[in-house]
Amino acid sequence: MLDIGSRSVHLKIADLVPGGPPEPVATLKQPVHLAEATDRHGVISQDAIRRLVGAVTESEAVVAAHQVDDLVPLATSAVRDAANRNTVLAAIEDATGVRVRFFSGEEEARLTFLAARGWHGWSAGQMLLLDIGGGSMELACGSRTEPAVALSLPLGAGRLTRHHLPDEAPVHKRDVARLRTYVRSVLMEATAELRAQPAPVSAIATSKTFTQLARLTGAPKPTAGAPGRSTLARSDLRKWVPRLAARSDAERARLTGISASRAHQSLAGAIVAETAMELLDVRQVTICPWALREGVLLDRLAALGTPPLPAVAVPRARNHTLHRLHTVS
Template sequence: MRTIDGPAAAVLDVGSFSARLVVLEPGGSPIDPALTHQTRLRLDRELDDDGRLSKCGIAAIAKAVANGMEFAREHGVKDVFPLATSSIRDAVNSKEAVREVARETGVELRFLSGRREAELTYVGARRWYGASGGPLLALDIGGGTVELSAGAGEQATFARSLPLGARSVTRDWLPAEPPVRSKQVRALRDHVLEEVSAALGDVKDELAEHRVVGCSKVLRQLARLAGDRPGRARELHLDDVRAWIPRLSAMPFARRAQLPGISRQRAQQALGGAVVAEALLTVAGGKMTICPWSTRDGLLLTLLDQLTDATGKQRSRPAA
């Protein structure tokens, strides 16, 4: 059993579908982490129509956190950043959930603001492409929110968050079961495009020469659906996303889950994610490159930067 003997950066990322622990040692990379551990979750099934987490959902979170922290301790990891994503942060009873998890495990889950998530998404993208990648516009469709960030250096100079995540728009705008009527899709399209246009409108000209990169599982799955293959440089194009929207609207969830790139867990929100991606591509120029790194990776790399060097000097801004 591998043991971490020295300092390390560790994040326990608790989201809708899993609680994933990732550990990096100095000099390491998210491509090849020192340790990983994952406990599956289905918090999408534990949120009621009012956005309240059920008691079973909170208990599942506590168990997943306990599993991840026990694994970390067994392998010598001393400090873990317990990150709760928007599925918990935006729940009506999020304070209750955090309190109960802390009571059961001794771990107090931490939240990042949407803006900070956007900034960390940019850090992940910038580290992936490096300085030679040029100015970047990083787009991340999560479950609860969409993060937009841009810059030309190591840190973002523009960062915004919108409540347009794939889970959120599915819950708020689409019926519980397909088929989805065209007027329902049209209403969602109009709403999302208006929100994205407003968020980027005042900086659109400044971002015109930026490389547009997509940094989320939703966008990776859409790129796979549109025909790109693993192992190749992936791109997502507006025309491809637009062509899939009416097809996804007509499909039951079980059929969506059989499509390339669409996982069973995310089949229900695939249409909502596609509509949000369409709006982002419409405003951002019609094409994006898929980036493997996102918020968690940006957080890990920031924490790694904060590990003191031989002189004890910290080299980066705080992670949260």
């Protein structure tokens, strides 16, 4: 799978064999920083388009070297919602021959829910999923493999930072309050159906945003081969919002769990995560290492005739966050 996100182009190659989980083969991650290169009108800059074309070209060379049978080139909201997305897609296809597709936001929510269900198994019961990307936030809930409700909202951490927060720190309390009010209004309007569902047995969060916030608030660092079980408590997260607001990007990057590349949008990510958890009455979320890419792989496995879920939760003896797509027929 070739995943074109708001920050990077991420190629993951995996063997898909009916009856087993996706087996990792190779991975390549290249920064392109589309979010930072998108102006307030939603236009991705020409420099960023050139970086993107170069990253796809390099990924294609890796795909050829591994003799990949089935490449899924997928763009998420950074390209999907861009005002010049047709120009971006045409530039990629003209230079590489790769025709990039994109899912609707609701389909992204469905596939991410499938990944979380695959990781946690049936024991998760009625499950609520939260996922914060650079351009959008996906929410889903349900008790089966397919969610009963799947939503995508324009509440990505990068998007909110660009449109609602000042460039320089410290960020004033009034700016934090305005952003929290905006996030709450969007959530209130869009999540009535979600909030009408039965109370979840499990609240699951995916994405780098939630993973880094969990580390920031004290969760242990996952290790290769033993991802562990990280959680994020709303009460702990709320304490960190004013602390992030008071710090510059460089100071945030020195905090536990916050990477330099995501420091600028970490405040917005914390605000939307904390506000969503409050509105949905979630005190704590469990961090899931599987997300959209793994959902696509599981969907492909189902197409090969493999049941979408095992009878119990997927074993956690290895790190499954490094998958890419290489199907075996």
